[in-house]
Amino acid sequence: xxxxxxxxxxxxxxxxxxxxxxxxxxxxxxxxxxxxxxxxxxxxxxxxxxxxxxxxxxxxxxxxxxxxxxxxxxxxxxxxxxxxxxxxxxxxxxxxxxxxxxxxxxxxxxxxxxxxxxxxxxxxxxxxxxxxxxxxxxxxxxxxxxxxxxxxxxxxxxxxxxxxxxxxxxxxxxxxxxxxxxxxxxxxxxxxxxxxxxxxxxxxxxxxxxxxxxxxxxxxxxxxxxxxxxxxxxxxxxxxxxxxxxxxxxxxxxxxxxxxxxxxxxxxxxxxxxxxxxxxxxxxxxxxxxxxxxxxxxxxxxxxxxxxxxxxxxxxxxxxxxxxxxxxxxxxxxxxxxxxxxxxxxxxxxxxxxxxxxxxxxxxxxxxxxxxxxxxxxxxxxxxxxxxxxxxx
Amino acid sequence: xxxxxxxxxxxxxxxxxxxxxxxxxxxxxxxxxxxxxxxxxxxxxxxxxxxxxxxxxxxxxxxxxxxxxxxxxxxxxxxxxxxxxxxxxxxxxxxxxxxxxxxxxxxxxxxxxxxxxxxxxxxxxxxxxxxxxxxxxxxxxxxxxxxxxxxxxxxxxxxxxxxxxxxxxxxxxxxxxxxxxxxxxxxxxxxxxxxxxxxxxxxxxxxxxxxxxxxxxxxxxxxxxxxxxxxxxxxxxxxxxxxx
Numbered sequence: 001x002x003x004x005x006x007x008x009x010x011x012x013x014x015x016x017x018x019x020x021x022x023x024x025x026x027x028x029x030x031x032x033x034x035x036x037x038x039x040x041x042x043x044x045x046x047x048x049x050x051x052x053x054x055x056x057x058x059x060x061x062x063x064x065x066x067x068x069x070x071x072x073x074x075x076x077x078x079x080x081x082x083x084x085x086x087x088x089x090x091x092x093x094x095x096x097x098x099x100x101x102x103x104x105x106x107x108x109x110x111x112x113x114x115x116x117x118x119x120x121x122x123x124x125x126x127x128x129x130x131x132x133x134x135x136x137x138x139x140x141x142x143x144x145x146x147x148x149x150x151x152x153x154x155x156x157x158x159x160x161x162x163x164x165x166x167x168x169x170x171x172x173x174x175x176x177x178x179x180x181x182x183x184x185x186x187x188x189x190x191x192x193x194x195x196x197x198x199x200x201x202x203x204x205x206x207x208x209x210x211x212x213x214x215x216x217x218x219x220x221x222x223x224x225x226x227x228x229x230x231x232x233x234x235x236x237x238x239x240x241x242x243x244x245x246x247x248x249x250x251x252x253x254x255x256x257x258x259x260x261x262x263x264x265x266x267x268x269x270x271x272x273x274x275x276x277x278x279x280x281x282x283x284x285x286x287x288x289x290x291x292x293x294x295x296x297x298x299x300x301x302x303x304x305x306x307x308x309x310x311x312x313x314x315x316x317x318x319x320x321x322x323x324x325x326x327x328x329x330x331x332x333x334x335x336x337x338x339x340x341x342x343x344x345x346x347x348x349x350x351x352x353x354x355x356x357x358x359x360x361x362x363x364x365x366x367x368x369x370x371x372x373x374x375x376x377x378x379x380x381x382x383x384x385x386x387x388x389x390x391x392x393x
Numbered sequence: 394x395x396x397x398x399x400x401x402x403x404x405x406x407x408x409x410x411x412x413x414x415x416x417x418x419x420x421x422x423x424x425x426x427x428x429x430x431x432x433x434x435x436x437x438x439x440x441x442x443x444x445x446x447x448x449x450x451x452x453x454x455x456x457x458x459x460x461x462x463x464x465x466x467x468x469x470x471x472x473x474x475x476x477x478x479x480x481x482x483x484x485x486x487x488x489x490x491x492x493x494x495x496x497x498x499x500x501x502x503x504x505x506x507x508x509x510x511x512x513x514x515x516x517x518x519x520x521x522x523x524x525x526x527x528x529x530x531x532x533x534x535x536x537x538x539x540x541x542x543x544x545x546x547x548x549x550x551x552x553x554x555x556x557x558x559x560x561x562x563x564x565x566x567x568x569x570x571x572x573x574x575x576x577x578x579x580x581x582x583x584x585x586x587x588x589x590x591x592x593x594x595x596x597x598x599x600x601x602x603x604x605x606x607x608x609x610x611x612x613x614x615x616x617x618x619x620x621x622x623x624x625x626x627x628x629x630x631x632x633x634x635x636x637x
Contacts, residue, residue, distance in 0.1 A: 350422070
């Protein structure tokens with residue numbers, strides 16, 4: 001026999017506290033007919049287990065809430081729907097264009113990506129004769145593993161209120177390892193496509209991979225040294241990030257700059273969209289993909305950007321810390337986290353309205369030269385800051 | 394010798410240019426200098442002399458073939474009408490909208506409109522007959538506003554007004570200079586009667602003198618429209634167009 005009351009109390013003790021829900025509940029109870037229905041629904045129980053209450057409690061249960069809602073799949077999905085539209089709209093404004101508009105003109109073409117998704121869904125998936133059929137189809141889907149697993153370790157909370165599905169002392173290391181795994185699948189997909197453009201794209205991807213990976217890892221390492229921990233729950237509260245003066249970007253701006261450039265390289269955004277250069281190699285590794293598989297490939301760069309922007313928010317922008325919004329309780333941390341992540345993503349995607357593309361030799365020289373130097377300097381700077389803070393406090 | 398190379402920038406210059414580029418982008422993102430006209434919903438106000446779709450008025454046409462002669466794209470062909478006159482037809486597959494035909498028309502029979510959005514389903518439809526040129530084509534108007542481009546100081550800006558622009562302009566057609574055809578060298582006339590055959594208005598007449606075995610051609614200045622066809626076709630090139 002399952003101990004239902006024990007289970008419920010376990011869930012209730014570890015749930016996201018949102019006072020607004022109680023306010024809404026009490027307001028609903030005052031309405032004559034609707035209040036009765038709400039009261040009946042909440043008291044309705046099967047085998048001594050209140051059904052609706054349990055469902056609400058389960059949704060608000062922290063492990064579920066963090067994985068599915070903030071900062072998990074729901075946030076990721078919303079970002080994927082909103083971000084390409086915002087990018088096209090803002091870059092359009094920069095270049096004196098209009099951007100997507102004709103689909104739903106009253107909201108300025110906001111459901112453009114939904115329409116694109118439908119188009120991708122109903123398009124034929126063509127597998128050409130030269131492709132290695134099984135690998136060709138499997139790699140874009142396998143790519144989801146390293147893209148989605150880092151969501152388990154993203155902390156959207158503030159100091160003392162972690163909103164993270166799994167707390168572990170190796171969270172940052174695991175995330176970096178998974179992020180580093182992504183180019184392998186891209187290269188695999190390009191190899192399976194067996195096309196000259198995708199081959200060139202794969203080689204370029206490999207070059208870029210080595211150019212950004214080492215500075216990227218050293219930049220994160222600098223922040224681990226600074227905070228003295230790699231647990232994402234403790235990183236937020238590590239140097240009391242509730243005050244913006246203690247944010248990582250203030251303590252170590254060099255690591256932040258390195259991380260941001262590495263992020264642009266890792267997600268193949270302009271000015272580093274060398275592997276996917278549309279005008280030269282026609283979307284590089286994904287040149288042969290059609291239909292929904294191409295849609296996946298197109299959207300994957302944004303997913304990777306979300307994961308990296310979330311890491312950047314945690315490491316450099318104080319996670320979910322910010323002014324507490326009344327009545328929202330712990331949800332306000334999540335909202336601040338999403339807002340910060342969105343701002344970072346917008347800066348990242350709008351780089352393509354500003355910079356032209358670097359040549360591959362220039363990008364490699366940036367990666368192995370300036371960025372590596374900057375990353376090593378950031379590491380030394382971190383050690384100095386830790387020593388200075390240790391002496392002062 | 395001066396050598397031209399890539400400019401050398403030090404770190405502070407580079408930082409300055411990066412900041413400048415990013416701040417420009419941010420400024421344009423907030424307040425873009427957008428000059429796009431949302432075409433089906435609004436139209437750009439065109440000048441009255443806009444070179445668009447052409448209309449034709451057969452009452453004014455003197456069948457002088459000038460439009461057909463002047464057309465650089467060879468888009469205008471003259472077709473004979475039941476009345477015995479020749480009227481122009483335009484092949485819009487060839488027309489380059491230079492409107493030399495309108496400029497050269499002595500009677501003002503051809504005139505321009507502001508219609509610039511005409512669609513055809515086939516290439517054959519683009520060959521517009523005279524009957525189709527008399528009435529303006531059917532237009533589905535979706536526009537609710539007119540856009541004016543205003544140049545203030547340096548920047549181009551848009552001025553939007555809620556009104557419908559009239560596409561059929563009422564420009565007074567050019568009256569032209571009244572011309573008449575005269576023979577300048579009667580002694581050289583062969584009496585081949587080409588001028589008589591080609592004249593649309595019946596201004597050329599011939600008088601046969603049986604005794605002297607000669608034929609005398611005469612041009613009636615009242616009837617002559619000054620189309621100049623006889624001047625072009627005269628085999629001895631002794632006809633001239635002069636002012637009436």
